[in-house]
Amino acid sequence: MSVVEASPPAVPKNVRKTALNGVHRQMGAKMVEFNGWDMPVEYPASIGCGIVAEHMAVRTGVGIFDVSHMGDIRLAGREALAAVQHISMNDASRLAIGQAQYSALLYPQGTFVDDVIVHRLGEDDYLLVINAGTREKDFNWVRDNTRQFDCAVENLSDDFTQIAIQGPKGVDVLQKLTGADLSAVKFYWVTRGTLCGLKNVLMGRTGYTAEDGFEIYIPSDEETSARVWHEILEAGKDFGLVPCGLGARNTLRLEGKLPLYGHEISDTINVWEAGLDRFCKMEKAEFIGRAALEKAKTEGAKKTLVGLEMVDRGIARDEYRILDEGGREIGHVTSGSPAPFLKKNIALAYVPPAQSAIGTTVKVEIRGQGVKAQVIPTPFYKRPKKT
Amino acid sequence: MPYPTDRKYTKEHEWITADGTIGITHYAQDSLGDIVFVELPKVGTEVTAGKPFGTVESVKAVSDLNAPASGTVTAVNEDLATSPEKVNKDAYGAWMVKIKVKAPAEMNALLSAADYEKFVSEEGGH
Numbered sequence A: 001m002s003v004v005e006a007s008p009p010a011v012p013k014n015v016r017k018t019a020l021n022g023v024h025r026q027m028g029a030k031m032v033e034f035n036g037w038d039m040p041v042e043y044p045a046s047i048g049c050g051i052v053a054e055h056m057a058v059r060t061g062v063g064i065f066d067v068s069h070m071g072d073i074r075l076a077g078r079e080a081l082a083a084v085q086h087i088s089m090n091d092a093s094r095l096a097i098g099q100a101q102y103s104a105l106l107y108p109q110g111t112f113v114d115d116v117i118v119h120r121l122g123e124d125d126y127l128l129v130i131n132a133g134t135r136e137k138d139f140n141w142v143r144d145n146t147r148q149f150d151c152a153v154e155n156l157s158d159d160f161t162q163i164a165i166q167g168p169k170g171v172d173v174l175q176k177l178t179g180a181d182l183s184a185v186k187f188y189w190v191t192r193g194t195l196c197g198l199k200n201v202l203m204g205r206t207g208y209t210a211e212d213g214f215e216i217y218i219p220s221d222e223e224t225s226a227r228v229w230h231e232i233l234e235a236g237k238d239f240g241l242v243p244c245g246l247g248a249r250n251t252l253r254l255e256g257k258l259p260l261y262g263h264e265i266s267d268t269i270n271v272w273e274a275g276l277d278r279f280c281k282m283e284k285a286e287f288i289g290r291a292a293l294e295k296a297k298t299e300g301a302k303k304t305l306v307g308l309e310m311v312d313r314g315i316a317r318d319e320y321r322i323l324d325e326g327g328r329e330i331g332h333v334t335s336g337s338p339a340p341f342l343k344k345n346i347a348l349a350y351v352p353p354a355q356s357a358i359g360t361t362v363k364v365e366i367r368g369q370g371v372k373a374q375v376i377p378t379p380f381y382k383r384p385k386k387t
Numbered sequence B: 001m002p003y004p005t006d007r008k009y010t011k012e013h014e015w016i017t018a019d020g021t022i023g024i025t026h027y028a029q030d031s032l033g034d035i036v037f038v039e040l041p042k043v044g045t046e047v048t049a050g051k052p053f054g055t056v057e058s059v060k061a062v063s064d065l066n067a068p069a070s071g072t073v074t075a076v077n078e079d080l081a082t083s084p085e086k087v088n089k090d091a092y093g094a095w096m097v098k099i100k101v102k103a104p105a106e107m108n109a110l111l112s113a114a115d116y117e118k119f120v121s122e123e124g125g126h
Helices: A021-026 A051-060 A080-087 A132-144 A170-175 A222-239 A246-255 A290-299 B026-032 B104-109 B113-123
Strands: A030-034 A037-042 A063-066 A071-076 A100-106 A112-122 A125-130 A152-155 A160-166 A190-195 A198-204 A213-219 A242-244 A304-310 A321-323 A329-339 A344-351 A361-366 A369-376 B007-009 B014-017 B021-024 B035-039 B052-058 B062-066 B071-076 B097-101
Touching: A021 A037, A021 A222, A037 A051, A037 A246, A051 A063, A051 A242, A051 A246, A063 A222, A063 A246, A071 A080, A071 A132, A080 A125, A100 A132, A112 A132, A112 A198, A125 A132, A132 A152, A160 A170, A160 A222, A170 A213, A170 A222, A213 A222, A246 A329, A246 A344, A304 A329, A304 A361, A321 A344, A329 A361, A344 A361, B007 B113, B097 B104
Parallel strands: A063 A242
Antiparallel strands: A030 A037, A063 A160, A071 A125, A071 A152, A100 A112, A112 A125, A160 A213, A190 A198, A198 A213, A304 A344, A304 A369, A321 A329, A321 A361, A329 A344, A361 A369, B007 B014, B014 B021, B021 B097, B035 B052, B052 B062, B071 B097
8 A cells, every 4th residue: 555655754853763763664664752762663564563463473483672762871880889779679789790680760759760670791880771761860860869989870871772682582593693602691691792793792681571582782873773683684584583663562561561661660659569579679778769668568558550351341551540349440550452462451550459359350441431350460471481 | 555436535544335334444454553452333323424433442552433424323343343353454345334324415525535545645654
Protein backbone atom coordinates (compact mmCIF):
# COMPACT_ATOMS: atom_id res chain seq x y z
CA MET A 1 0.00 0.00 0.00
CA SER A 2 1.60 3.20 -1.20
CA VAL A 3 0.69 5.22 1.86
CA VAL A 4 2.29 2.91 4.34
CA GLU A 5 5.53 2.92 2.44
CA ALA A 6 5.54 6.71 2.16
CA SER A 7 8.31 8.35 4.13
CA PRO A 8 7.37 8.89 7.75
CA PRO A 9 7.00 12.45 9.00
CA ALA A 10 10.14 14.33 9.95
CA VAL A 11 11.27 14.15 13.56
CA PRO A 12 9.36 16.80 15.52
CA LYS A 13 11.39 19.64 16.98
CA ASN A 14 12.84 19.25 20.47
CA VAL A 15 12.63 15.49 20.23
CA ARG A 16 15.93 13.68 20.57
CA LYS A 17 17.22 11.07 18.18
CA THR A 18 19.58 8.16 18.73
CA ALA A 19 22.40 7.58 16.26
CA LEU A 20 20.29 4.79 14.73
CA ASN A 21 17.26 7.01 14.01
CA GLY A 22 17.93 7.06 10.27
CA VAL A 23 18.33 3.28 10.22
CA HIS A 24 14.97 2.75 11.95
CA ARG A 25 13.23 5.05 9.48
CA GLN A 26 14.94 3.40 6.55
CA MET A 27 13.69 0.03 7.79
CA GLY A 28 10.15 1.37 7.87
CA ALA A 29 9.72 1.35 11.64
CA LYS A 30 6.70 3.06 13.12
CA MET A 31 8.13 5.90 15.18
CA VAL A 32 6.71 7.34 18.39
CA GLU A 33 7.78 9.90 20.93
CA PHE A 34 8.88 8.22 24.14
CA ASN A 35 10.17 10.28 27.06
CA GLY A 36 11.31 13.01 24.67
CA TRP A 37 12.92 10.58 22.20
CA ASP A 38 11.86 9.65 18.67
CA MET A 39 11.94 5.86 18.89
CA PRO A 40 10.71 2.83 16.92
CA VAL A 41 7.60 1.27 18.46
CA GLU A 42 7.55 -1.62 15.98
CA TYR A 43 8.99 -2.61 12.62
CA PRO A 44 6.79 -3.40 9.62
CA ALA A 45 4.92 -6.64 9.01
CA SER A 46 6.53 -6.72 5.56
CA ILE A 47 9.85 -7.74 7.17
CA GLY A 48 8.22 -10.22 9.55
CA CYS A 49 7.84 -7.77 12.41
CA GLY A 50 5.07 -6.19 14.46
CA ILE A 51 4.83 -6.25 18.26
CA VAL A 52 3.63 -9.86 18.53
CA ALA A 53 6.21 -11.26 16.09
CA GLU A 54 8.99 -9.25 17.75
CA HIS A 55 7.90 -10.40 21.21
CA MET A 56 7.79 -14.05 20.14
CA ALA A 57 11.20 -13.79 18.47
CA VAL A 58 12.75 -12.70 21.77
CA ARG A 59 11.02 -15.47 23.76
CA THR A 60 11.93 -18.23 21.31
CA GLY A 61 14.91 -16.94 19.30
CA VAL A 62 16.50 -13.52 19.27
CA GLY A 63 15.69 -9.86 18.69
CA ILE A 64 17.66 -6.61 18.83
CA PHE A 65 16.67 -3.28 20.29
CA ASP A 66 18.15 0.19 20.02
CA VAL A 67 18.22 1.31 23.65
CA SER A 68 20.60 4.22 23.18
CA HIS A 69 18.07 6.52 24.81
CA MET A 70 19.09 4.97 28.13
CA GLY A 71 21.60 7.08 30.05
CA ASP A 72 24.93 6.25 31.63
CA ILE A 73 26.61 7.76 34.68
CA ARG A 74 30.14 6.83 35.68
CA LEU A 75 31.43 7.17 39.22
CA ALA A 76 35.17 6.68 39.51
CA GLY A 77 37.71 7.47 42.18
CA ARG A 78 38.97 6.48 45.60
CA GLU A 79 35.54 6.74 47.26
CA ALA A 80 33.39 5.60 44.35
CA LEU A 81 32.04 2.60 46.26
CA ALA A 82 31.04 4.73 49.23
CA ALA A 83 29.32 7.16 46.87
CA VAL A 84 27.40 4.38 45.11
CA GLN A 85 26.43 2.87 48.46
CA HIS A 86 25.13 6.24 49.65
CA ILE A 87 22.87 6.87 46.64
CA SER A 88 21.60 3.36 45.84
CA MET A 89 19.56 0.81 47.77
CA ASN A 90 21.27 -2.45 46.78
CA ASP A 91 24.63 -3.44 48.27
CA ALA A 92 27.32 -2.54 45.74
CA SER A 93 30.04 -3.83 48.08
CA ARG A 94 29.00 -7.33 47.03
CA LEU A 95 29.93 -6.68 43.40
CA ALA A 96 33.07 -8.26 42.04
CA ILE A 97 34.81 -6.45 39.20
CA GLY A 98 32.77 -7.24 36.10
CA GLN A 99 29.55 -7.86 37.99
CA ALA A 100 26.29 -5.91 37.83
CA GLN A 101 23.20 -5.57 40.01
CA TYR A 102 19.67 -4.17 39.78
CA SER A 103 19.25 -1.27 42.18
CA ALA A 104 17.50 2.07 42.60
CA LEU A 105 18.22 5.67 43.49
CA LEU A 106 15.85 6.79 46.24
CA TYR A 107 14.59 10.07 47.61
CA PRO A 108 14.86 10.59 51.39
CA GLN A 109 11.14 9.54 51.52
CA GLY A 110 12.08 6.06 50.27
CA THR A 111 10.42 6.68 46.90
CA PHE A 112 12.11 6.36 43.52
CA VAL A 113 14.38 8.79 41.70
CA ASP A 114 14.90 5.96 39.20
CA ASP A 115 15.76 2.29 38.98
CA VAL A 116 19.24 1.54 37.69
CA ILE A 117 21.69 -1.19 36.86
CA VAL A 118 24.98 -0.72 38.71
CA HIS A 119 28.00 -2.21 36.94
CA ARG A 120 31.35 -2.52 38.65
CA LEU A 121 33.86 -2.03 35.85
CA GLY A 122 37.05 -1.67 37.87
CA GLU A 123 38.46 -1.42 41.37
CA ASP A 124 36.91 2.02 42.00
CA ASP A 125 34.92 2.38 38.80
CA TYR A 126 31.13 2.05 38.57
CA LEU A 127 28.70 2.58 35.68
CA LEU A 128 25.03 3.29 36.38
CA VAL A 129 22.68 2.66 33.46
CA ILE A 130 19.60 4.81 33.91
CA ASN A 131 16.27 5.51 32.20
CA ALA A 132 15.82 7.83 29.22
CA GLY A 133 13.13 10.00 30.76
CA THR A 134 15.13 10.64 33.91
CA ARG A 135 18.62 11.24 32.45
CA GLU A 136 19.12 14.84 33.55
CA LYS A 137 17.28 14.39 36.84
CA ASP A 138 19.36 11.32 37.71
CA PHE A 139 22.67 12.90 36.79
CA ASN A 140 21.95 16.02 38.84
CA TRP A 141 20.78 13.87 41.73
CA VAL A 142 23.89 11.68 41.68
CA ARG A 143 26.26 14.64 41.28
CA ASP A 144 24.61 16.71 44.04
CA ASN A 145 24.45 13.84 46.52
CA THR A 146 28.00 12.56 46.10
CA ARG A 147 29.89 15.84 46.52
CA GLN A 148 31.26 14.73 49.90
CA PHE A 149 33.04 11.76 48.31
CA ASP A 150 36.41 11.67 46.57
CA CYS A 151 34.95 10.48 43.30
CA ALA A 152 34.36 11.92 39.83
CA VAL A 153 30.83 11.79 38.44
CA GLU A 154 30.60 11.80 34.67
CA ASN A 155 27.53 11.87 32.42
CA LEU A 156 28.38 9.46 29.59
CA SER A 157 24.82 9.28 28.28
CA ASP A 158 25.66 10.67 24.84
CA ASP A 159 28.85 8.65 24.45
CA PHE A 160 27.27 5.27 23.74
CA THR A 161 24.98 3.63 21.27
CA GLN A 162 23.44 0.88 23.37
CA ILE A 163 22.06 -2.16 21.59
CA ALA A 164 20.27 -5.02 23.36
CA ILE A 165 20.51 -8.49 21.81
CA GLN A 166 17.83 -10.46 23.63
CA GLY A 167 16.53 -13.99 23.54
CA PRO A 168 17.80 -17.55 24.07
CA LYS A 169 19.83 -17.35 20.83
CA GLY A 170 21.25 -13.90 21.56
CA VAL A 171 24.50 -15.34 22.85
CA ASP A 172 24.99 -17.34 19.63
CA VAL A 173 24.46 -14.30 17.42
CA LEU A 174 26.78 -12.04 19.41
CA GLN A 175 29.42 -14.75 19.66
CA LYS A 176 29.76 -14.67 15.86
CA LEU A 177 30.88 -11.04 16.10
CA THR A 178 33.31 -11.09 19.02
CA GLY A 179 36.42 -12.91 20.15
CA ALA A 180 35.40 -12.66 23.79
CA ASP A 181 34.16 -15.95 25.25
CA LEU A 182 30.54 -15.10 25.97
CA SER A 183 29.73 -18.53 27.38
CA ALA A 184 31.95 -17.59 30.33
CA VAL A 185 29.86 -14.49 31.07
CA LYS A 186 27.18 -15.23 33.64
CA PHE A 187 23.83 -13.41 33.90
CA TYR A 188 24.40 -9.91 35.29
CA TRP A 189 28.13 -9.97 34.54
CA VAL A 190 29.99 -7.99 31.91
CA THR A 191 33.00 -8.56 29.72
CA ARG A 192 35.06 -6.50 27.33
CA GLY A 193 36.31 -7.54 23.95
CA THR A 194 36.65 -6.75 20.27
CA LEU A 195 33.25 -6.57 18.59
CA CYS A 196 32.76 -5.93 14.87
CA GLY A 197 36.35 -4.71 14.77
CA LEU A 198 35.82 -2.25 17.64
CA LYS A 199 38.28 -2.74 20.48
CA ASN A 200 37.43 -3.04 24.16
CA VAL A 201 33.63 -2.99 23.78
CA LEU A 202 31.62 -3.38 26.98
CA MET A 203 29.16 -6.27 26.75
CA GLY A 204 26.84 -7.03 29.66
CA ARG A 205 24.65 -10.08 30.06
CA THR A 206 21.71 -7.92 31.06
CA GLY A 207 18.40 -6.81 29.58
CA TYR A 208 14.82 -5.74 30.10
CA THR A 209 12.96 -8.64 28.53
CA ALA A 210 12.99 -11.34 31.25
CA GLU A 211 15.07 -13.37 28.79
CA ASP A 212 18.74 -14.19 28.41
CA GLY A 213 20.68 -11.69 26.35
CA PHE A 214 23.33 -9.00 26.13
CA GLU A 215 23.53 -5.25 26.06
CA ILE A 216 26.48 -3.75 24.22
CA TYR A 217 27.91 -0.23 24.44
CA ILE A 218 29.57 1.07 21.28
CA PRO A 219 30.69 4.55 20.15
CA SER A 220 27.69 6.76 19.39
CA ASP A 221 28.67 8.08 15.96
CA GLU A 222 26.09 7.30 13.28
CA GLU A 223 28.44 5.44 10.98
CA THR A 224 29.72 3.00 13.60
CA SER A 225 26.25 2.56 15.09
CA ALA A 226 24.66 1.74 11.73
CA ARG A 227 27.50 -0.59 10.76
CA VAL A 228 27.26 -2.63 13.97
CA TRP A 229 23.44 -2.72 13.80
CA HIS A 230 23.58 -4.14 10.29
CA GLU A 231 26.33 -6.60 11.17
CA ILE A 232 24.18 -7.93 13.99
CA LEU A 233 21.18 -8.22 11.65
CA GLU A 234 23.36 -10.13 9.19
CA ALA A 235 24.85 -12.42 11.84
CA GLY A 236 21.35 -13.11 13.14
CA LYS A 237 19.88 -14.18 9.82
CA ASP A 238 20.40 -17.89 10.48
CA PHE A 239 18.80 -17.49 13.91
CA GLY A 240 15.65 -15.68 12.76
CA LEU A 241 16.74 -12.45 14.42
CA VAL A 242 14.37 -9.51 14.03
CA PRO A 243 14.67 -5.84 15.00
CA CYS A 244 12.33 -4.98 17.88
CA GLY A 245 10.75 -1.73 19.00
CA LEU A 246 9.54 -0.27 22.25
CA GLY A 247 6.18 -2.01 21.88
CA ALA A 248 7.67 -5.48 22.28
CA ARG A 249 10.10 -4.16 24.88
CA ASN A 250 7.10 -3.14 26.97
CA THR A 251 5.14 -6.38 26.61
CA LEU A 252 8.28 -8.45 27.29
CA ARG A 253 9.14 -6.57 30.46
CA LEU A 254 5.52 -6.68 31.60
CA GLU A 255 5.37 -10.48 31.30
CA GLY A 256 8.50 -10.59 33.45
CA LYS A 257 7.10 -8.00 35.93
CA LEU A 258 10.08 -5.72 35.40
CA PRO A 259 9.11 -2.26 36.66
CA LEU A 260 8.86 0.79 34.39
CA TYR A 261 9.59 4.21 35.82
CA GLY A 262 6.45 6.36 35.93
CA HIS A 263 4.30 3.24 36.09
CA GLU A 264 5.20 0.66 38.76
CA ILE A 265 7.76 2.94 40.40
CA SER A 266 7.81 6.72 40.82
CA ASP A 267 8.51 9.53 43.24
CA THR A 268 5.27 8.70 45.10
CA ILE A 269 5.78 4.93 45.43
CA ASN A 270 8.18 3.41 47.95
CA VAL A 271 10.28 0.27 47.74
CA TRP A 272 7.98 -1.89 49.88
CA GLU A 273 4.88 -0.94 47.91
CA ALA A 274 6.65 -1.80 44.66
CA GLY A 275 7.67 -5.19 46.07
CA LEU A 276 11.36 -4.63 45.36
CA ASP A 277 12.45 -5.65 48.87
CA ARG A 278 15.03 -8.15 47.69
CA PHE A 279 17.04 -5.42 45.93
CA CYS A 280 16.99 -3.16 49.01
CA LYS A 281 19.68 -4.01 51.54
CA MET A 282 18.64 -2.43 54.82
CA GLU A 283 21.51 -4.14 56.61
CA LYS A 284 24.18 -2.21 54.72
CA ALA A 285 25.27 1.17 56.08
CA GLU A 286 23.15 4.32 55.72
CA PHE A 287 21.81 5.21 52.26
CA ILE A 288 19.42 7.88 51.08
CA GLY A 289 15.86 6.74 51.79
CA ARG A 290 16.79 4.15 54.40
CA ALA A 291 15.37 5.96 57.44
CA ALA A 292 12.02 6.56 55.74
CA LEU A 293 11.86 2.94 54.63
CA GLU A 294 12.58 1.78 58.19
CA LYS A 295 9.63 3.85 59.39
CA ALA A 296 7.40 2.77 56.50
CA LYS A 297 8.11 -0.87 57.32
CA THR A 298 6.74 -0.54 60.84
CA GLU A 299 3.70 1.39 59.61
CA GLY A 300 2.79 -1.13 56.93
CA ALA A 301 2.03 -0.47 53.26
CA LYS A 302 -1.22 1.21 52.17
CA LYS A 303 -0.99 -0.23 48.68
CA THR A 304 0.82 -3.10 47.09
CA LEU A 305 1.69 -4.09 43.53
CA VAL A 306 -0.10 -7.19 42.28
CA GLY A 307 -0.35 -9.11 39.03
CA LEU A 308 -3.78 -9.47 37.47
CA GLU A 309 -5.14 -11.75 34.81
CA MET A 310 -8.39 -10.78 33.11
CA VAL A 311 -11.02 -13.43 33.78
CA ASP A 312 -13.78 -11.94 31.62
CA ARG A 313 -13.30 -10.54 28.13
CA GLY A 314 -11.41 -7.25 28.12
CA ILE A 315 -7.96 -5.70 28.22
CA ALA A 316 -6.79 -3.69 31.22
CA ARG A 317 -4.77 -0.63 30.18
CA ASP A 318 -2.47 1.78 32.02
CA GLU A 319 -4.41 4.05 34.41
CA TYR A 320 -7.66 2.06 34.34
CA ARG A 321 -9.37 2.00 37.72
CA ILE A 322 -9.58 -1.11 39.90
CA LEU A 323 -12.95 -1.59 41.61
CA ASP A 324 -14.01 -3.91 44.40
CA GLU A 325 -17.04 -6.18 44.06
CA GLY A 326 -19.24 -3.31 45.22
CA GLY A 327 -17.92 -0.96 42.52
CA ARG A 328 -15.78 1.22 44.81
CA GLU A 329 -12.42 2.37 43.48
CA ILE A 330 -9.61 0.58 45.31
CA GLY A 331 -6.62 1.12 43.04
CA HIS A 332 -5.38 1.51 39.49
CA VAL A 333 -3.57 -0.32 36.73
CA THR A 334 0.07 0.73 36.26
CA SER A 335 0.68 -1.36 33.11
CA GLY A 336 -1.83 -3.48 31.26
CA SER A 337 -1.68 -5.26 27.93
CA PRO A 338 -2.28 -8.47 26.08
CA ALA A 339 0.66 -10.79 26.82
CA PRO A 340 1.73 -12.17 23.43
CA PHE A 341 3.68 -15.18 24.71
CA LEU A 342 1.34 -16.12 27.56
CA LYS A 343 -1.70 -15.43 25.37
CA LYS A 344 -3.77 -13.81 28.07
CA ASN A 345 -4.58 -10.28 29.14
CA ILE A 346 -2.46 -9.23 32.10
CA ALA A 347 -1.84 -6.16 34.20
CA LEU A 348 0.14 -4.84 37.11
CA ALA A 349 -1.92 -2.81 39.56
CA TYR A 350 -1.76 -1.15 42.96
CA VAL A 351 -4.44 -2.37 45.36
CA PRO A 352 -4.82 -2.28 49.17
CA PRO A 353 -2.97 -5.15 50.92
CA ALA A 354 -6.34 -6.62 51.94
CA GLN A 355 -7.14 -7.27 48.26
CA SER A 356 -3.69 -8.48 47.26
CA ALA A 357 -3.86 -12.21 48.07
CA ILE A 358 -3.47 -14.64 45.17
CA GLY A 359 -6.92 -15.63 43.95
CA THR A 360 -8.65 -12.39 45.00
CA THR A 361 -11.23 -11.25 42.46
CA VAL A 362 -11.38 -7.57 41.54
CA LYS A 363 -12.87 -5.59 38.67
CA VAL A 364 -11.09 -3.47 36.13
CA GLU A 365 -13.15 -0.55 34.86
CA ILE A 366 -13.10 -0.74 31.06
CA ARG A 367 -15.17 1.89 29.26
CA GLY A 368 -17.51 2.21 32.22
CA GLN A 369 -17.94 -1.51 32.81
CA GLY A 370 -16.44 -3.52 35.68
CA VAL A 371 -14.68 -6.48 34.05
CA LYS A 372 -13.61 -9.36 36.28
CA ALA A 373 -9.91 -10.00 36.94
CA GLN A 374 -8.01 -12.15 39.39
CA VAL A 375 -4.81 -11.65 41.38
CA ILE A 376 -2.30 -14.23 40.13
CA PRO A 377 1.32 -15.05 41.03
CA THR A 378 4.11 -12.98 39.46
CA PRO A 379 6.27 -12.78 37.49
CA PHE A 380 3.73 -13.82 34.88
CA TYR A 381 6.62 -15.25 32.84
CA LYS A 382 9.83 -16.83 34.04
CA ARG A 383 12.37 -18.01 31.51
CA PRO A 384 13.11 -21.72 31.53
CA LYS A 385 16.28 -22.69 33.39
CA LYS A 386 19.10 -23.79 31.15
CA THR A 387 19.93 -27.45 31.39
CA MET B 1 -2.51 -2.19 -2.89
CA PRO B 2 -5.46 -0.36 -4.45
CA TYR B 3 -8.39 0.90 -2.41
CA PRO B 4 -11.54 -1.01 -3.37
CA THR B 5 -13.85 1.29 -5.33
CA ASP B 6 -17.01 -0.62 -4.39
CA ARG B 7 -17.29 1.28 -1.10
CA LYS B 8 -17.01 4.68 0.62
CA TYR B 9 -14.53 5.79 3.25
CA THR B 10 -14.41 8.06 6.31
CA LYS B 11 -11.58 10.25 7.54
CA GLU B 12 -11.56 8.01 10.62
CA HIS B 13 -10.50 5.14 8.36
CA GLU B 14 -13.72 3.11 8.24
CA TRP B 15 -15.34 1.84 5.04
CA ILE B 16 -18.98 1.14 4.20
CA THR B 17 -20.51 -0.58 1.19
CA ALA B 18 -23.80 0.41 -0.46
CA ASP B 19 -25.56 -2.44 1.38
CA GLY B 20 -24.35 -1.12 4.76
CA THR B 21 -21.41 -3.44 5.51
CA ILE B 22 -18.81 -1.66 7.68
CA GLY B 23 -15.13 -2.31 8.37
CA ILE B 24 -11.81 -0.52 8.84
CA THR B 25 -9.26 0.22 6.16
CA HIS B 26 -5.95 -1.42 5.43
CA TYR B 27 -4.29 1.81 6.50
CA ALA B 28 -6.14 1.70 9.84
CA GLN B 29 -5.12 -1.87 10.62
CA ASP B 30 -1.54 -1.09 9.68
CA SER B 31 -1.47 1.95 11.96
CA LEU B 32 -2.93 -0.04 14.85
CA GLY B 33 -0.61 -3.02 14.46
CA ASP B 34 -1.53 -6.51 15.73
CA ILE B 35 -5.27 -6.43 16.45
CA VAL B 36 -6.18 -8.53 19.48
CA PHE B 37 -9.68 -7.45 20.46
CA VAL B 38 -12.80 -6.26 18.68
CA GLU B 39 -15.90 -5.21 20.63
CA LEU B 40 -19.07 -4.86 18.59
CA PRO B 41 -22.69 -3.91 19.33
CA LYS B 42 -25.57 -6.38 19.37
CA VAL B 43 -27.93 -6.85 16.46
CA GLY B 44 -30.70 -4.27 16.73
CA THR B 45 -28.47 -1.52 18.15
CA GLU B 46 -28.98 1.93 16.64
CA VAL B 47 -25.74 3.53 15.44
CA THR B 48 -25.25 7.21 14.61
CA ALA B 49 -23.06 8.60 11.85
CA GLY B 50 -19.74 9.81 13.25
CA LYS B 51 -20.38 8.30 16.68
CA PRO B 52 -18.58 5.30 18.22
CA PHE B 53 -20.34 1.95 17.89
CA GLY B 54 -17.54 -0.35 18.97
CA THR B 55 -13.89 -0.68 19.86
CA VAL B 56 -10.87 -2.21 18.23
CA GLU B 57 -7.72 -2.86 20.25
CA SER B 58 -4.23 -3.71 19.16
CA VAL B 59 -1.46 -4.79 21.51
CA LYS B 60 -0.56 -1.17 22.11
CA ALA B 61 -3.67 0.91 21.38
CA VAL B 62 -7.41 1.26 21.88
CA SER B 63 -9.49 2.86 19.09
CA ASP B 64 -13.15 3.69 18.72
CA LEU B 65 -15.00 2.42 15.69
CA ASN B 66 -17.12 5.27 14.34
CA ALA B 67 -20.22 4.65 12.25
CA PRO B 68 -19.86 5.92 8.68
CA ALA B 69 -23.67 6.26 8.52
CA SER B 70 -26.67 6.07 10.83
CA GLY B 71 -28.79 2.94 10.96
CA THR B 72 -29.68 -0.28 12.76
CA VAL B 73 -27.28 -3.18 13.18
CA THR B 74 -28.56 -6.21 11.28
CA ALA B 75 -25.53 -8.51 11.57
CA VAL B 76 -22.29 -8.73 13.56
CA ASN B 77 -19.14 -10.55 12.46
CA GLU B 78 -18.91 -12.95 15.42
CA ASP B 79 -15.79 -14.46 13.92
CA LEU B 80 -13.77 -11.44 15.06
CA ALA B 81 -14.41 -12.22 18.74
CA THR B 82 -12.12 -15.24 18.47
CA SER B 83 -10.03 -14.28 15.42
CA PRO B 84 -9.47 -10.51 15.56
CA GLU B 85 -6.21 -10.92 13.62
CA LYS B 86 -8.31 -11.46 10.48
CA VAL B 87 -8.64 -7.66 10.33
CA ASN B 88 -4.85 -7.42 9.89
CA LYS B 89 -4.83 -10.09 7.23
CA ASP B 90 -7.73 -8.79 5.14
CA ALA B 91 -9.13 -5.45 6.27
CA TYR B 92 -11.56 -5.27 3.33
CA GLY B 93 -12.87 -8.79 3.84
CA ALA B 94 -13.04 -8.83 7.64
CA TRP B 95 -16.15 -6.72 8.09
CA MET B 96 -17.33 -5.59 11.53
CA VAL B 97 -21.08 -5.05 11.30
CA LYS B 98 -23.83 -4.70 8.74
CA ILE B 99 -26.39 -1.95 9.20
CA LYS B 100 -29.66 -1.01 7.58
CA VAL B 101 -28.76 2.51 6.54
CA LYS B 102 -31.39 5.02 7.65
CA ALA B 103 -30.72 7.69 5.00
CA PRO B 104 -28.66 6.35 2.08
CA ALA B 105 -28.21 9.91 0.76
CA GLU B 106 -26.06 10.57 3.84
CA MET B 107 -23.40 8.34 2.31
CA ASN B 108 -22.83 10.72 -0.58
CA ALA B 109 -20.83 12.90 1.75
CA LEU B 110 -18.30 10.12 2.40
CA LEU B 111 -14.98 9.83 0.58
CA SER B 112 -14.52 7.91 -2.65
CA ALA B 113 -11.60 5.49 -2.89
CA ALA B 114 -9.57 8.12 -4.75
CA ASP B 115 -10.41 10.85 -2.22
CA TYR B 116 -9.53 8.57 0.68
CA GLU B 117 -6.22 7.62 -0.90
CA LYS B 118 -5.42 11.31 -1.31
CA PHE B 119 -6.49 12.06 2.27
CA VAL B 120 -4.32 9.30 3.69
CA SER B 121 -1.25 10.29 1.69
CA GLU B 122 -1.63 13.89 2.89
CA GLU B 123 -1.99 12.68 6.45
CA GLY B 124 1.46 11.14 5.98
CA GLY B 125 2.86 8.59 8.34
CA HIS B 126 0.00 9.17 10.81
